[in-house]
Amino acid sequence: MEKFFKKMGVPQGIGNAAVYYTRMEKLFSKYLQSVCTPEEFQEITNWMMQTGNNDRLSAMMHQQWEKVVLQESGHEVNHALWQKIRSAIDEQENSVLQRRIQNYKWGLRAAAILVTALIVANLLLAPRLFLNEQRGQSICTTVPNGARTNLVLPDGSEVWLNSGSTLSYSTNFSKKRGVELEGEAYFKVTKSSAPFRVSTTFGQVEVTGTAFNVKTLSPENEFETTVEEGTVIVKSPRVRRAAELKAGQQARLTGSRWKLAKVETDLYTSWKEGKIIFRSENLPNVAKRLERWYNIRIELDNDPRLRKINYTGTLEMESFSEVLELLKVTDSIDFTYNDKTRIVRITHR
Template structure:
């Protein structure tokens, strides 16, 4: 095994050795060498009957990713490499995350908040055993222990909940609505400047708005809340289109480009501007998994009459019509 490969895995390689390691992933003629090195490392791990803990390395990679807004140009290039490596090396762990814990000293029950920056996501277990998948640019606050008459969590952004059944009702609160359940699986999307959505995969939930509107959802239904019009519309949907992100996929089916761009901005932590308003209405069918943003844009160029350019100084993608 190449020495720099081992040094990287142990977190002690120099800058030159790090760049050599990067080349294994970026150059096609290095793929055989990469495969050989990984196989050797895997055999070594199995021989020692030890499973490597990749969490510290993963945390380090995504910590560097989250600093890129303040980095110089050279650092940004390396961070781009790191983003691609995170997708390749850590597929089993590729729910990138960064979290903070906040203590509430004014109450007997301590609260904590888990947050994910843009281009990151995570999953974790709540004190009652319920599972939460937190999407990019989101945060969830909850007590260290659920007491009282209900299990209350507060969400900003988007999260998927798989709630453990209990006689103690579970409630998700956002700035515009609350969702009440006993035991179920559902997705709540409540980013700023978007219409809140609640998508039910199984079980039953009750959606309540701050203006006292209420709707009960059955599996396969989605509630869209229009705060300005003070309405809740309920439609049957393919729930996978709204929950696939927890499996590191974005699925678009007859989706308008304007909506797609909003999700891509959060997914890749990059600003995207469409300079032609009619283009926002163009419809897209696509599935995105571990593609880079440039690969996604190249796909869109094939399927739509568009072209894109990257404004490096502004860190912005500009989408234009490819027709005169």
């Protein structure tokens, strides 16, 4: 019996498969809502990666999105989005079968599972997409620190919202394509003769059809736009003239002027794929990004040497405990972590 459990991904010593799979279902639900502890995240992702759990994983995915339908009974379903989700789940199941035959790498399996899980998570985090619009009201989406989500606007445009961000738009969206943003979002805008506008505290981005990233953070007094496809126009009441950006360009509001530059767009858009990329970024900036990403608080000791430490690398689905260990590879820092307060204290050695 233990051999069977081991083959199916059940740790040895657990004699009741039903109890174990009930735990996996609970962890999977927490995983979709981005509320796992680092240890739970590691446990559920390891379980999902085992090919012996394919059928059980597919059943969990179906169960989760069927649960959303029951919760939203009595409301009209967005059938286009619903079909997209069902297709994604079918593609995941087919891709797993193909990988069994072709012996693809583990990383491809991980990508297929995570992409599908993110789509299911979108249902859990954003059930408002299944509700009828009501005239005169606004639809507002708020993503807490430590979570990310994806949504589809009424015109078919897609939006990825990063941690600690809020997006709102009128239910009369089809008449005037406009959204308000606080935080960071990536937009893939459906082409139309009607302009698409993103309004923020510090300025506005206007396009007709393109893909771009907008970052606006009030505490940091930051407004930044990075274009991946097409052309956008950025405006701000602080600057007399608007700036036009093309693919591969970035505009950053600095005082009363635009600072334009050619950039590697992946550095600014990879977050929507679950990656954080650092290129010679100092520790204070790294700490700010990690705080939002993992929903923790990082306190740096008042030591000027800490501000001179730079990091280059890519984080991809690492648990927070793994990230802390990666930060220590410089051999220059020590840290303490309070699990109850979720505060990390970093000091120089």
